[in-house]
Amino acid sequence: xxxxxxxxxxxxxxxxxxxxxxxxxxxxxxxxxxxxxxxxxxxxxxxxxxxxxxxxxxxxxx
Ligand SMILES: [Zn+2]
Numbered sequence: 908x909x910x911x912x913x914x915x916x917x918x919x920x921x922x923x924x925x926x927x928x929x930x931x932x933x934x935x936x937x938x939x940x941x942x943x944x945x946x947x948x949x950x951x952x953x954x955x956x957x958x959x960x961x962x963x964x965x966x967x968x969x
Pocket of ligand 1: 914919921922923940944945
């Protein structure tokens with residue numbers, strides 16, 4: 908199983924994509940990117956909802 912996230916999936920004009928084996932590993936990567944590129948020191952709850960909804964699970968081998 909693999910979890911992927913892309914900024915464009917929450918409507919941002921940004922080419923960032925990331926993936927990880929677990930959501931727990933994925934969230935810090937998204938948070939670090941949001942801080943660095945989008946100026947979000949913390950991700951607001953409404954954005955976090957969109958992020959959670961945009962995370963895709965991919966089954967199978969990496
Ligand atoms: Zn982005």
